[in-house]
Amino acid sequence: MKASAEGHSQEATAERARAELHARKAQQQEHVAEQQKALAEAHLTDVRTLANSLLFGLEEQVRDLPGSTPARETLTRLGTQYLSKVSVEAAGDNHLQQQLGAAYLKMGDLQGQPGHSNIRDMDGARQSYARSVAILEPQVRANPGNPELRHLLTIATLRKAQLAESQEARDAGLTHARRMAEEQAARQPGNTQAQSDLAEALLAENDSECALCNRSREDVHRAIDIRQAILAKGPKTRSAQWELARAQTVLGIILVNDADPQALPWLESALTALNELAREEPANVQYKRDRAEALSAIAWSLPDSGRYEESRQRAREAVSIQEELASADPGNAAFRRDLSTYRAMLGQTLFMSGGASSEVMDSLAKAVAEATGLAVDQPRNPDLQRRMASFHLEFAGYLTYYTPERAAALAHLREAESIDRTLIRQHPGEKRYQRDLAALLPQLGDALADGKDASLALPAHQESVALWQRLSAESNAAFEDLRGLADARAALAGTYNSLGRKPEAITEDLAAVSLYERALGRNPKPIGTRRSLAETLSKLSLVYDSRSDFRAAVDASLKALPIVESDYTAHPGTEGATRALWRVLSALYNEDAHLGDFEGGLQAARRCVEIAEKYVAMAPEDHYHLILLRTSYNNLGVMYRFAARRQESLSAKLQAAAVFDRFPVGKLNALLQFEIAQAYLPEIFGLRVLEAQEDALPICRKAVSLLEPLVKGDPKNQLYRPSLVRAYRELALTARDLNDVPAYIENLEKMLKLSLETPTETAGFWRAQANAKLDIGLGQELAGQPVAAAQSKREAIEYFQRGRRLAQAPLSSAKQNLTALREIALADQGIAFVDERLGDLKAALEYRREAAAYAGQLSAADSGTAANRDLLADFDGAAARVQWLIDGSPNRVTPGLAQGWKLYSIECTNHNDAESGVAAANKAIEMESQLVGGSQAEARVRLASDLQQAGLAYLMMAHGSTGLNRQMALQKSLQSYSESRDQMAALKQASALPAAKVADLTAVAESIDNLKARLTALQAASRGER
Missing domain, CATH: 1.25.40.10 (Tetratricopeptide repeat domain)
Structure with missing residues (x-):
């Protein structure tokens, strides 16, 4: 028993020894593990410290240095690898999560921060900013009082929104970031970082790179105030000065885009600060980039105030700065992109300041070459x-x-x-x-x-x-x-x-209107969308107008009016809002005139003048503002003319002509001289209509004298040439009205020669040249040059045929090209008229019938457009008239035959053959009078129209006459117009006058007023001579 107990005791002792040994080993292993863990954590900390130094320290040191793109690309690659590893280990470590969120924000900045040096990896930047937000949001929820976390999340949200592909995502992100910034700034009004974040959020919604953002001057002014307060509070760091300059640049660019003269002071203030910063730190890339941006914006704003050379100088300086940056850092995609942009803007600035076309094109070509090379280098x-x-x-x-x-x-x-x-x-x-x-x-x-x-x-x-x-x-x-x-x-x-397919045009415009309204229902803020809605309604109004559906035209304009009125109230004096409202009102006065609502039309026209006067008052030296004012007075004159208020019309026209009298026009740049000359042209037409040819002639000559040197000095410029063509035509027609046949022919030939130097292969172009050549031929007849006249007529046929062939091509490939149908019909009519003047009635009949056939196709395709129905009636009548002549003038009368005689009268008067025009109009009246019979409204409308045409033909005859013959022709014109007015007035009283003829009643009343004034002047002159 004793031996057994001792054995058990020994075993127990051995077991305890073994247990103690195991415990000691376990403690040793635990100690080793702890040592290894500590070493691992120390190693991880070292790695994290090194990575943070790369991302936060070294990057800050190199980002604004020339040639730093390779270094930043390396940092990005290493940083991406580091962040991928740390992301796995950061779970559950709040401190590390905060560092990780900040690191992803910094990574996004390296890849694609808007407005700063970056490697242009925009997809990478979007991903980095999104990861930063995803990491920081739960951190802020868990620690809502941590100002550093809130700062990081605000900026990350802001950056993510700035690069969002969807406008809704962009708007939502910017709104969220701003809300966070507003809350933090309210909580910590004395915290510089919180105030700075708010300024950043305010600017982000209005940054020049944010193409669809809602620009708010008030927000940018508020951001500037914040930046100024930070700077005043101190310390006065370069960063704070730069942030203020950047805010001022953003405001300046917004104002430039709205053509606001206040843009220049803000931009110059920003440039002054940037120049000082660049002087203190000449190697800083960001300062150089921002100087180039400010210089380019200043260059864009200067031509409006006539500072053309300075404008070109500033634009070239912007390009030079960006060339230096791109050359020093050729791998920097942002620098090269900016260089291509500034070269393109230089081209536009050269154009706006009157530079030659070759200079403009050279700059634009270099811009596209730079952009192409950039894309090729990084496919x-x-x-x-x-x-x-x-x-x-x-x-x-x-x-x-x-x-x-x-x-x-x-x-x-x-x-x-x-x-x-x-x-x-x-x-x-x-x-x-x-x-x-x-x-x-x-x-x-x-x-x-x-x-x-x-x-x-x-x-x-x-x-x-x-x-x-x-x-x-x-x-x-x-x-x-x-x-x-x-x-x-x-x-x-x-x-x-x-294509002339007006019902389909209306359908599409209405669909567009509905879609704009639906989009604005989702987001009512975007100004551009509201303006596009108003513009589409205005275009829809014009389509209705072309179909003589004047009530629908007015309704469309009235629907656009509150949109543009609201825009104008919210953005008073800005170019976009001013011109949008002006355009709608201009359309409205014209449509009111068609409906006979002259008071409504005058109210709209006067409002246009009022708007333009205010616009000019904002920038009295801005010539484009003055052009709008000039056009407004001219349009008011037109409206007074529609209302048969001749004296007020003439007064408004002369006010328009006097707008530029205060400026030495010859000292303006080429583009502005062109704009001013172009503004003269509608005034000349209006004065001729008012029978004020003597007033029109010097304005004609002034327009030609401005345009001729421009075309000669820059022959490739396609803006100038068409206006000079039109000016020659106005000068020719004015000379014709003053019975100066040689000057009439001379200016028509100048017009034709200039047009044919750069022909346009369209049916409309060649029809215009054919008519010009025909006018020359008939003028040569008046001048007693029959051989030259016959040759001109044959050449006119060749031009008509050329245009006809061009119209045939689209017709063969697209049967629904109604414009091509119309062009062929008009060309056939022109050929037929010339054939008849050359004595070939059979050929004339063939072309008259072809014209009627094409007009029939046109009317069948779109019978709802009144102009198509009228064209068919005219061309059917024209064919009937030629057949009547071939048949030997049988004793039969039809409405179509009378219509044909009226059309022939129109053709003759259009080509300055007043004598034939009078005879044809009287023939139409004779036939229509036989058809009136009682109170048939349709026949009475046609008779009134024939009498109106006779009045015009007699007026043309008066222009080609002198002395007593002129007075007699004017009296017959007055008598014809008066009879036409009486017929239409009676029809209107009986509610039988078609809506499309209301404008004719207005025109007749206007002509009567003009003729009375003309006769009074002639009689006074006659008494003075006696």
């Missing part, structure tokens, strides 16, 4: 490829507007299309690339049509609509997709209208 960067497509699109616009290089413009649009389609194939789920293509296609379609065959534009427009429809098919479609579909349908409406 896998979708953001740069997208930017390249955008630049091709912009450059195509420059070429179209500034030059005759239509083929080159189309080539750039094709390049943009190719890039967009490639990006869609590479990224099939990315809506942004589909949106880019959908927005591009309408411009591509218009370029394909090139003003010649609108049917060529249809496929592109229809594909655009289809793309936007797919993008907006969901019930919660994004705002920009609804807006894009609205834009596309409005553009398609324009194409249908160009």
Whole structure:
């Protein structure tokens, strides 16, 4: 037993020893593990410290240094690797989570912070900012009183919103960031960081890079006040000074875009500060970039105040700065992108300040070359490829507007299309690339049509609509997709209208209006969308007007009016709001006149003058403001003329002519001289209508004297040439009215020669040249030059035929091209008229019948447009008249035959053959009088129209007469117009006057007023001579 107990005791002792040994080993292992853990944590801390130094320390030191892009690319690559590893280990560690959120924010800045040096990895930046927000949001919820966390989340939310692809996401993000910043600034009014974050949020909604943001001057002014307060509080750091300058630049650019003269002081203040910062730290890249931005904006604002040379100098300086930056850091995509932008802006500035076309084109060509090279160097960067497509699109616009290089413009649009389609194939789920293509296609379609065959534009427009429809098919479609579909349908409406397919144009415009309203129901803020809605309603009004549906036209304008009135009230004096309201009111006065509501029309026209006067008062030296005022007075004169208030009309016209008398026009730049000359042209027409040719003649000569040197000095500039063509025509017609036949022929020949130097291969162009040549021929008849006259008529036929062939091409490929049908019919009518004047009645009959057949097709395709029905009636009558002449003038009278004689009278008077015009009008009156019989309203309307035409023909005869013959012709004109007025007034009293004829009653009353004044002046002159 004892031995057994001792054995058990020994075993127990051994067991205890073993247990103690195991315990000691376990403690040793635990100690080793703790040591290893401590070493691992120390190692991780070292790595984290090193990574943070790279991201936060070294990056801050190099980001604004020249040539730092390779270093920042390396930092980005290393930082991405580091953040991927730390993200796994950071779970549950609040301190590390905060560091990680800040690191992702910094990474996003490296990749693509708006307005700062970055490596242009925008997709990477979006992902980094999104991760930063996702990490920081729960941290802020858990620690709502931590100001540093709130600061980081506010800025990360802001950056994420700035790069959002959807406007709704952008708006929501910016609103959320601003709300956080407002709350934190209210909690800590003395905290500089909180106030700075609020200023940053206020600016972000109005930054120049935010194309669709809602620009608010008040917000930017508030941001400037905050920056000034921070600077006053101190310390006066360079960073604080730079932030203030940046805010001032943002405000200046907003004002520049609104053509506000207050832009310049803000931009110059910002530039002064940036110049001082750059002097203190000359190697700082950010200061240089911002100086270039301010200089470019200043350059854009200076031409309006006549500072042309300074404008060009500032634009060139901006390019020079950016060239230096791009040269020092060729791998920096942002620098090269900015360089291409500033070169393009230099081209535009040269144009706006009257530079030669060659200079403009050279600058634009360099801009696109830089952008192309950038995309080629980084073919896998979708953001740069997208930017390249955008630049091709912009450059195509420059070429179209500034030059005759239509083929080159189309080539750039094709390049943009190719890039967009490639990006869609590479990224099939990315809506942004589909949106880019959908927005591009309408411009591509218009370029394909090139003003010649609108049917060529249809496929592109229809594909655009289809793309936007797919993008907006969901019930919660994004705002920009609804807006894009609205834009596309409005553009398609324009194409249908160009094709003469007006019912389809109306359908598309109405659909666009509904879509704009739906989009604004989702987000009522965007100014651009509200203005697009108003613009579409105005265009719809014009389509209704062209169909003589004047009531619908007025209703569309009235629907647009409160939109633009609200915009004008909210943004008084800004260019966009001012011109939008002015355009709607201008359309409204014209439509009121058609309805006979002269008081309403005068009210709208006077309001236009009032708006323009206020606009001029804001910037008295701005010539574009003065041009708007001049146009407003001219339009008021037109409205007084419609209301048969001749003296007031003449007074308004002369007020318009005097607007520029205070300026030495010859010292203005070329573009402004062109704009002013162009503004003279409608005044000349209005004065001729008022029988004030003596007043019109010096204005005509002034317009020609301005335009001739411009065309001679810059022959490739396609803006100047058409206006000089029109000026020659106005001078010719004024000379004709003053019975100066040699001057009439001379200026018509100048007009024709200038047009044929740069012919446009469209049916309308060649029809215009044919009519000009025919006018020359009939003028040569008056001048006693029969051989030359016959040759001119034959050449006129050749031009008509050329236009006819051009119209046939689109017709053969698109039977629904109603514009082509109309062009062929008009060309056939022109050929028929010339054939008859050459004595070939059989040929004339053949073409008259063909014209009637095409007019029949046109009317059948769109009988709702009154002009189509009228054209068919006119051309049927014209054919009946020639057949009547061939048949030997049988004793039969029909409404169509009378109509044919009236049309022939119109043709003769249009081509300055007043004698034949009088005879034809009297023949129409004779026949129509036989048909009136009792009180048949239709026949009485036709008779009134025939009498009106006789009044015009006698007036033309008076222009070509002198002495007693002139007075007699004027009296017969007055008698004819008076009889026409009496007929229409009686019909109106009986409610039998068609709405489309109300304007004719107005015109007749106006002509009577003018003739009475003319006769009174002649009689007074006659008494003075005696």
